[in-house]
Amino acid sequence: MATVVEGAVIAGEKSNPPSVDYYRKCESCGYVSSSKYNTAALYHRYNSSFRCPKCGNNQRIEIRG
Numbered sequence: 001m002a003t004v005v006e007g008a009v010i011a012g013e014k015s016n017p018p019s020v021d022y023y024r025k026c027e028s029c030g031y032v033s034s035s036k037y038n039t040a041a042l043y044h045r046y047n048s049s050f051r052c053p054k055c056g057n058n059q060r061i062e063i064r065g
């Protein structure tokens, strides 16, 4: 089961192959993206980042599988 460390909200997950759908979340202002994103294969850890369109914060995304 995937766990969000920061910067995301889990929308759904599949186990075979392991992948996660998530929404981007800004930890600074609470913004959550309306569109879904996907990690193609989440085995151990997924890292990414995005710039928040609301407050401009450069938010790190970390999800552990």
Ligand SMILES: [Zn+2]
Pocket: 026, 027, 028, 029, 030, 031, 052, 053, 054, 055, 056, 057
């Ligand atoms: Zn923000």
